[in-house]
Amino acid sequence: MIKKKFLLATTNQGKIKEIKDYLADLPLEIVSLQQLSPKPIFIEKGKTFQENARGKSLYYSQQHSLLTLTEDSGLEIEYLGGAPGVFSSRFSGPRATDEKNIRKVLKLMKGVPPDKRKAQFVSCLALTTEGKTIKEIKESVKGIITLEKKGNYGFGYDPIFFYPPLKKTFAELLPAEKNRVSHRGRALKKLKEFLLLYLESEKKT
Amino acid sequence: MIKKKFLLATTNQGKIKEIKDYLADLPLEIVSLQQLSPKPIFIEKGKTFQENARGKSLYYSQQHSLLTLTEDSGLEIEYLGGAPGVFSSRFSGPRATDEKNIRKVLKLMKGVPPDKRKAQFVSCLALTTEGKTIKEIKESVKGIITLEKKGNYGFGYDPIFFYPPLKKTFAELLPAEKNRVSHRGRALKKLKEFLLLYLESEKKT
Numbered sequence: 046m047i048k049k050k051f052l053l054a055t056t057n058q059g060k061i062k063e064i065k066d067y068l069a070d071l072p073l074e075i076v077s078l079q080q081l082s083p084k085p086i087f088i089e090k091g092k093t094f095q096e097n098a099r100g101k102s103l104y105y106s107q108q109h110s111l112l113t114l115t116e117d118s119g120l121e122i123e124y125l126g127g128a129p130g131v132f133s134s135r136f137s138g139p140r141a142t143d144e145k146n147i148r149k150v151l152k153l154m155k156g157v158p159p160d161k162r163k164a165q166f167v168s169c170l171a172l173t174t175e176g177k178t179i180k181e182i183k184e185s186v187k188g189i190i191t192l193e194k195k196g197n198y199g200f201g202y203d204p205i206f207f208y209p210p211l212k213k214t215f216a217e218l219l220p221a222e223k224n225r226v227s228h229r230g231r232a233l234k235k236l237k238e239f240l241l242l243y244l245e246s247e248k249k250t
Numbered sequence: 251m252i253k254k255k256f257l258l259a260t261t262n263q264g265k266i267k268e269i270k271d272y273l274a275d276l277p278l279e280i281v282s283l284q285q286l287s288p289k290p291i292f293i294e295k296g297k298t299f300q301e302n303a304r305g306k307s308l309y310y311s312q313q314h315s316l317l318t319l320t321e322d323s324g325l326e327i328e329y330l331g332g333a334p335g336v337f338s339s340r341f342s343g344p345r346a347t348d349e350k351n352i353r354k355v356l357k358l359m360k361g362v363p364p365d366k367r368k369a370q371f372v373s374c375l376a377l378t379t380e381g382k383t384i385k386e387i388k389e390s391v392k393g394i395i396t397l398e399k400k401g402n403y404g405f406g407y408d409p410i411f412f413y414p415p416l417k418k419t420f421a422e423l424l425p426a427e428k429n430r431v432s433h434r435g436r437a438l439k440k441l442k443e444f445l446l447l448y449l450e451s452e453k454k455t
Contacts, residue, residue, distance in 0.1 A: 093297050125333050125358075126341055132331035153330075153358055 048074040052113040054105040059200030067233040094169035102171035118168040162190040168228040184231035253279040257318040259310040264405030272438040299374035307376035323373040367395040373433040389436035
């Protein structure tokens, strides 16, 4: 089978793994930004996940003329007026790490009662080809910010994001379990349905 | 002189006063939402100040067929990833007051060093007539979140917004002083220039 070259335009290792696993059975040759040279750089300036996903997608597809997927995602905490939001990965500053970001959130949420700890993870996907974004998907999942870290799977804020239906944090879920319920998993499910139809229609033309 | 009827579509008393004062010398008969019956209600759902200002402006101008000005504004704190942002006036929940909002911000910023207390006030204006937004203006002013309240003028977060060039919080500035440097004052200055030309061109047609 001829595989279509497909640029997965993200440098986040956690996201690359989740997205590659999810799309593994499609006829795609997935290329990531690390495999390209020179590595183009896109500065995220959007006020929303959609703006960032769309902006990155258009930028990288223009650089490489490939079918390009980008994702922007993050955590929105109600008590913090939606923060960290688009700043999720750099919430603790220019040298942010998952660990430092989590510490900052737990400090800000110190003493905040359980009923005020509502949050949601949001994932926005944008798929672009030939200078046009042909599909945008936004999905979210609701949870509660825990009082401390729990679990060793996943990445980002997963250890402090408690998912009530499964009574576990996202970091306590096996990758396949997380994919079934997570914001990114839900968005990728829709993307996969779209890609199947798209690749089918490409074959015909 | 015939005054043009002009809807100032906000219910915030602090804003009404500042905007009315600023536009007092223009040939406008300024009507506020309180003077209209039934009072229409617009729920702000935008992710940005622009979206909210534009949305409100279109909505209210359709309800009343008047030249309509709306404003959305708020405080963006760098350490909080831009929060409270569009949630500024309801940051402390459904029964938010200026007092409660300020207390929440000071609590979240407790122990944060001076160099990490950067913030900006943002004001977005939208002017609409006959279903079209004819002018949008966005202005901002940079400051520092103080450790405690200072000053009795102004409203909102003014008592904890320190403005370095004048070495005072916005609540320590007299109304005219604040208007000269504030986000809203800067936006209103540009609006006034636009309105003068607009009213002039209307006279001719």
